[in-house]
Amino acid sequence: MRLKDKVCIVTGGGSGIGEATCVLFAKEGGKVVVADKNKANAEAVAAQCAKHGKALALEVDVAKSADIKRMVAETVKAFGRLDVLVNNAGYGIPASVLETDEDAWDALMAVNVRGVFLCTKFAIPEMAKNGGGAIVNTASIVAAVGIRNRAAYVASKGAVAALTRAVAIDHVELGIRCNAIAPGTIETPYFKNIMDKSPNPADARKSLEARQLMNRLGTPDEIAAGMLFLASDESSFATGTILTIDGGLTAI
Protein backbone atom coordinates (compact mmCIF):
# COMPACT_ATOMS: atom_id res chain seq x y z
CA MET A 1 0.00 0.00 0.00
CA ARG A 2 2.62 2.47 -1.14
CA LEU A 3 0.08 5.26 -1.79
CA LYS A 4 -2.20 4.63 1.18
CA ASP A 5 -4.71 7.52 1.46
CA LYS A 6 -2.76 9.68 -1.00
CA VAL A 7 -4.99 11.70 -3.32
CA CYS A 8 -3.71 11.33 -6.88
CA ILE A 9 -4.74 13.05 -10.13
CA VAL A 10 -3.75 11.28 -13.36
CA THR A 11 -4.37 13.26 -16.57
CA GLY A 12 -4.95 11.16 -19.66
CA GLY A 13 -6.03 8.50 -17.19
CA GLY A 14 -8.63 7.03 -19.53
CA SER A 15 -6.30 4.95 -21.72
CA GLY A 16 -2.91 3.30 -22.11
CA ILE A 17 -0.18 4.35 -19.69
CA GLY A 18 -2.58 6.60 -17.75
CA GLU A 19 -5.10 3.79 -17.32
CA ALA A 20 -2.48 1.34 -16.03
CA THR A 21 -1.18 4.04 -13.67
CA CYS A 22 -4.65 4.77 -12.25
CA VAL A 23 -5.38 1.10 -11.58
CA LEU A 24 -1.98 0.46 -9.97
CA PHE A 25 -2.30 3.59 -7.80
CA ALA A 26 -5.75 2.41 -6.64
CA LYS A 27 -4.38 -1.07 -5.81
CA GLU A 28 -1.68 0.66 -3.75
CA GLY A 29 -4.24 2.52 -1.63
CA GLY A 30 -4.43 5.81 -3.54
CA LYS A 31 -7.64 7.80 -3.99
CA VAL A 32 -7.52 8.28 -7.73
CA VAL A 33 -8.93 11.07 -9.87
CA VAL A 34 -9.08 9.85 -13.47
CA ALA A 35 -8.96 13.03 -15.59
CA ASP A 36 -9.42 12.64 -19.31
CA LYS A 37 -11.05 14.50 -22.17
CA ASN A 38 -12.80 11.24 -23.05
CA LYS A 39 -15.53 11.08 -20.39
CA ALA A 40 -16.65 7.50 -21.08
CA ASN A 41 -13.08 6.18 -20.80
CA ALA A 42 -12.45 8.17 -17.60
CA GLU A 43 -15.61 6.67 -16.08
CA ALA A 44 -14.64 3.13 -17.12
CA VAL A 45 -11.18 3.45 -15.56
CA ALA A 46 -12.59 5.04 -12.38
CA ALA A 47 -14.95 2.05 -12.12
CA GLN A 48 -11.92 -0.30 -12.27
CA CYS A 49 -10.18 1.79 -9.57
CA ALA A 50 -13.31 1.78 -7.39
CA LYS A 51 -12.88 -2.00 -6.92
CA HIS A 52 -9.86 -1.16 -4.77
CA GLY A 53 -10.80 2.18 -3.15
CA LYS A 54 -12.26 5.62 -3.73
CA ALA A 55 -12.08 7.01 -7.27
CA LEU A 56 -13.49 9.91 -9.24
CA ALA A 57 -13.85 10.39 -13.00
CA LEU A 58 -13.55 13.93 -14.40
CA GLU A 59 -13.96 15.10 -17.96
CA VAL A 60 -10.99 17.43 -18.41
CA ASP A 61 -9.27 18.93 -21.43
CA VAL A 62 -5.78 19.94 -20.24
CA ALA A 63 -5.63 22.50 -23.05
CA LYS A 64 -8.30 24.48 -21.15
CA SER A 65 -7.29 26.46 -18.10
CA ALA A 66 -10.86 26.49 -16.70
CA ASP A 67 -11.04 22.67 -16.90
CA ILE A 68 -7.80 22.33 -14.95
CA LYS A 69 -8.93 24.74 -12.21
CA ARG A 70 -12.17 22.74 -11.92
CA MET A 71 -10.20 19.47 -11.81
CA VAL A 72 -8.14 20.62 -8.83
CA ALA A 73 -11.17 22.15 -7.07
CA GLU A 74 -13.32 19.01 -7.52
CA THR A 75 -10.46 16.80 -6.31
CA VAL A 76 -10.11 18.80 -3.11
CA LYS A 77 -13.89 18.93 -2.68
CA ALA A 78 -14.16 15.14 -3.01
CA PHE A 79 -11.07 14.02 -1.09
CA GLY A 80 -9.95 17.05 0.98
CA ARG A 81 -6.39 17.33 -0.33
CA LEU A 82 -3.99 16.69 -3.20
CA ASP A 83 -0.77 14.67 -2.89
CA VAL A 84 0.18 13.39 -6.35
CA LEU A 85 -0.18 14.82 -9.86
CA VAL A 86 0.66 12.70 -12.91
CA ASN A 87 0.85 14.89 -16.02
CA ASN A 88 0.34 12.16 -18.58
CA ALA A 89 -2.13 13.49 -21.20
CA GLY A 90 -0.38 13.90 -24.52
CA TYR A 91 -0.24 12.88 -28.17
CA GLY A 92 1.95 13.02 -31.25
CA ILE A 93 1.49 13.90 -34.90
CA PRO A 94 3.40 12.06 -37.61
CA ALA A 95 5.01 14.99 -39.42
CA SER A 96 8.29 16.77 -40.06
CA VAL A 97 8.60 20.55 -39.59
CA LEU A 98 7.74 21.05 -43.27
CA GLU A 99 4.55 19.01 -42.94
CA THR A 100 3.40 20.46 -39.61
CA ASP A 101 1.04 23.40 -39.97
CA GLU A 102 0.98 26.19 -37.39
CA ASP A 103 -2.40 25.28 -35.93
CA ALA A 104 -1.41 21.64 -35.43
CA TRP A 105 1.81 22.76 -33.69
CA ASP A 106 -0.08 25.12 -31.37
CA ALA A 107 -2.74 22.51 -30.56
CA LEU A 108 -0.13 19.90 -29.65
CA MET A 109 1.88 22.33 -27.53
CA ALA A 110 -1.31 23.41 -25.73
CA VAL A 111 -1.80 19.83 -24.53
CA ASN A 112 1.72 18.38 -24.20
CA VAL A 113 3.47 21.44 -22.74
CA ARG A 114 0.98 24.15 -21.68
CA GLY A 115 -1.22 21.44 -20.11
CA VAL A 116 1.68 20.25 -17.96
CA PHE A 117 2.50 23.85 -17.01
CA LEU A 118 -1.09 24.70 -16.02
CA CYS A 119 -1.84 21.47 -14.12
CA THR A 120 1.40 21.98 -12.18
CA LYS A 121 0.61 25.65 -11.55
CA PHE A 122 -2.83 24.94 -10.07
CA ALA A 123 -1.81 21.78 -8.19
CA ILE A 124 1.21 23.14 -6.30
CA PRO A 125 -0.71 25.51 -3.96
CA GLU A 126 -2.99 22.61 -2.89
CA MET A 127 -0.02 20.27 -2.34
CA ALA A 128 1.81 22.93 -0.36
CA LYS A 129 -1.09 23.17 2.11
CA ASN A 130 -0.23 19.63 3.29
CA GLY A 131 3.54 20.02 3.34
CA GLY A 132 4.24 18.98 -0.25
CA GLY A 133 3.60 16.30 -2.84
CA ALA A 134 4.92 14.49 -5.88
CA ILE A 135 4.54 15.48 -9.53
CA VAL A 136 5.35 12.94 -12.24
CA ASN A 137 5.43 14.03 -15.89
CA THR A 138 5.25 11.68 -18.85
CA ALA A 139 8.12 12.76 -21.07
CA SER A 140 9.59 10.32 -23.61
CA ILE A 141 12.95 9.01 -24.79
CA VAL A 142 12.50 11.48 -27.67
CA ALA A 143 13.46 14.22 -25.18
CA ALA A 144 16.99 12.75 -25.31
CA VAL A 145 17.27 11.14 -28.75
CA GLY A 146 15.63 12.30 -31.95
CA ILE A 147 13.24 10.28 -34.11
CA ARG A 148 12.06 10.85 -37.64
CA ASN A 149 8.80 12.50 -38.58
CA ARG A 150 7.60 13.66 -35.14
CA ALA A 151 8.97 17.24 -35.00
CA ALA A 152 6.34 18.87 -32.78
CA TYR A 153 6.09 15.85 -30.49
CA VAL A 154 9.86 15.65 -30.00
CA ALA A 155 10.02 19.38 -29.22
CA SER A 156 7.13 19.08 -26.75
CA LYS A 157 8.72 16.22 -24.81
CA GLY A 158 12.04 18.08 -24.67
CA ALA A 159 10.13 20.94 -23.07
CA VAL A 160 8.47 18.57 -20.57
CA ALA A 161 11.88 17.22 -19.51
CA ALA A 162 13.26 20.75 -19.06
CA LEU A 163 10.14 21.92 -17.20
CA THR A 164 10.48 18.92 -14.86
CA ARG A 165 13.89 20.18 -13.73
CA ALA A 166 12.67 23.79 -13.42
CA VAL A 167 9.72 22.80 -11.20
CA ALA A 168 11.94 20.55 -9.07
CA ILE A 169 14.35 23.43 -8.43
CA ASP A 170 11.76 26.14 -7.82
CA HIS A 171 9.52 24.23 -5.40
CA VAL A 172 11.81 21.97 -3.39
CA GLU A 173 11.30 24.20 -0.35
CA LEU A 174 7.56 23.52 -0.44
CA GLY A 175 8.28 19.80 -0.12
CA ILE A 176 7.35 19.19 -3.73
CA ARG A 177 9.29 16.70 -5.82
CA CYS A 178 8.97 16.74 -9.60
CA ASN A 179 10.26 13.92 -11.79
CA ALA A 180 9.51 12.47 -15.21
CA ILE A 181 9.28 9.10 -16.89
CA ALA A 182 10.77 8.62 -20.34
CA PRO A 183 9.01 5.61 -21.86
CA GLY A 184 10.33 3.85 -24.93
CA THR A 185 7.87 2.24 -27.36
CA ILE A 186 4.86 1.13 -25.35
CA GLU A 187 1.93 -0.87 -26.65
CA THR A 188 -1.03 1.43 -25.92
CA PRO A 189 -4.19 2.29 -27.91
CA TYR A 190 -2.36 5.39 -29.22
CA PHE A 191 0.49 3.27 -30.48
CA LYS A 192 -1.84 0.62 -31.97
CA ASN A 193 -3.69 3.38 -33.83
CA ILE A 194 -0.43 4.53 -35.45
CA MET A 195 0.38 0.93 -36.46
CA ASP A 196 -3.11 0.39 -37.90
CA LYS A 197 -2.79 3.51 -40.07
CA SER A 198 0.49 2.40 -41.65
CA PRO A 199 0.26 0.78 -45.11
CA ASN A 200 1.30 -2.62 -43.75
CA PRO A 201 0.64 -2.80 -39.98
CA ALA A 202 2.26 -6.22 -39.53
CA ASP A 203 5.49 -5.13 -41.25
CA ALA A 204 5.53 -1.79 -39.42
CA ARG A 205 5.22 -3.62 -36.13
CA LYS A 206 7.97 -6.11 -36.99
CA SER A 207 10.41 -3.36 -37.94
CA LEU A 208 9.66 -1.48 -34.70
CA GLU A 209 10.19 -4.62 -32.65
CA ALA A 210 13.47 -5.25 -34.46
CA ARG A 211 14.69 -1.82 -33.24
CA GLN A 212 14.21 -2.85 -29.61
CA LEU A 213 17.10 -4.28 -27.61
CA MET A 214 14.65 -6.70 -25.98
CA ASN A 215 12.98 -7.43 -29.30
CA ARG A 216 9.57 -6.52 -27.92
CA LEU A 217 7.51 -3.45 -27.03
CA GLY A 218 6.87 -2.29 -23.48
CA THR A 219 3.55 -2.64 -21.68
CA PRO A 220 1.60 0.13 -19.93
CA ASP A 221 2.03 -1.79 -16.64
CA GLU A 222 5.82 -1.57 -16.99
CA ILE A 223 5.56 2.23 -17.16
CA ALA A 224 2.99 2.39 -14.35
CA ALA A 225 5.53 0.64 -12.08
CA GLY A 226 7.90 3.59 -12.61
CA MET A 227 5.06 6.05 -12.02
CA LEU A 228 4.36 4.37 -8.68
CA PHE A 229 8.01 4.62 -7.63
CA LEU A 230 8.19 8.35 -8.46
CA ALA A 231 4.78 9.13 -6.92
CA SER A 232 5.44 7.31 -3.66
CA ASP A 233 7.79 7.99 -0.74
CA GLU A 234 10.07 5.23 -2.03
CA SER A 235 11.60 7.90 -4.28
CA SER A 236 11.89 10.46 -1.46
CA PHE A 237 15.44 11.50 -2.50
CA ALA A 238 14.61 11.80 -6.22
CA THR A 239 13.69 15.12 -7.75
CA GLY A 240 14.38 16.72 -11.13
CA THR A 241 15.25 13.35 -12.59
CA ILE A 242 14.12 11.58 -15.76
CA LEU A 243 13.55 7.84 -15.31
CA THR A 244 14.03 6.06 -18.63
CA ILE A 245 12.04 2.82 -19.07
CA ASP A 246 12.65 1.77 -22.65
CA GLY A 247 13.74 -1.87 -22.71
CA GLY A 248 17.28 -0.69 -23.43
CA LEU A 249 16.34 1.09 -26.68
CA THR A 250 18.54 4.12 -25.96
CA ALA A 251 21.42 1.97 -24.70
CA ILE A 252 22.08 0.65 -28.20
Ligand SMILES: NC(=O)c1ccc[n+]([C@@H]2O[C@H](COP(=O)([O-])OP(=O)(O)OC[C@H]3O[C@@H](n4cnc5c(N)ncnc54)[C@H](O)[C@@H]3O)[C@@H](O)[C@H]2O)c1
Ligand atom coordinates in the same frame (compact mmCIF):
# COMPACT_ATOMS: atom_id res chain seq x y z
N1 LIG B 1 2.89 4.81 -26.15
C1 LIG B 1 4.16 5.15 -26.26
O1 LIG B 1 4.96 4.46 -26.90
C2 LIG B 1 4.66 6.37 -25.54
C3 LIG B 1 6.05 6.57 -25.47
C4 LIG B 1 6.54 7.69 -24.82
C5 LIG B 1 5.68 8.60 -24.25
N2 LIG B 1 4.32 8.40 -24.33
C6 LIG B 1 3.46 9.39 -23.69
O2 LIG B 1 2.64 8.74 -22.74
C7 LIG B 1 1.44 9.50 -22.57
C8 LIG B 1 0.26 8.57 -22.68
O3 LIG B 1 0.29 7.99 -23.97
P1 LIG B 1 -0.45 6.62 -24.35
O4 LIG B 1 0.44 5.93 -25.32
O5 LIG B 1 -0.89 5.92 -23.10
O6 LIG B 1 -1.66 7.21 -25.19
P2 LIG B 1 -3.25 6.92 -25.20
O7 LIG B 1 -3.75 7.63 -26.41
O8 LIG B 1 -3.52 5.46 -25.05
O9 LIG B 1 -3.76 7.68 -23.90
C9 LIG B 1 -3.70 9.08 -23.82
C10 LIG B 1 -4.92 9.58 -23.07
O10 LIG B 1 -4.79 11.00 -22.96
C11 LIG B 1 -6.05 11.57 -23.22
N3 LIG B 1 -5.89 12.93 -23.69
C12 LIG B 1 -5.37 13.34 -24.88
N4 LIG B 1 -5.46 14.68 -24.97
C13 LIG B 1 -6.02 15.11 -23.81
C14 LIG B 1 -6.37 16.39 -23.32
N5 LIG B 1 -6.20 17.50 -24.05
N6 LIG B 1 -6.88 16.49 -22.07
C15 LIG B 1 -7.10 15.37 -21.33
N7 LIG B 1 -6.82 14.13 -21.76
C16 LIG B 1 -6.28 14.01 -22.99
C17 LIG B 1 -6.69 10.67 -24.28
O11 LIG B 1 -8.10 10.82 -24.30
C18 LIG B 1 -6.23 9.29 -23.80
O12 LIG B 1 -7.17 8.73 -22.90
C19 LIG B 1 1.48 10.61 -23.61
O13 LIG B 1 1.95 11.81 -23.00
C20 LIG B 1 2.49 10.10 -24.62
O14 LIG B 1 3.12 11.13 -25.33
C21 LIG B 1 3.80 7.31 -24.95
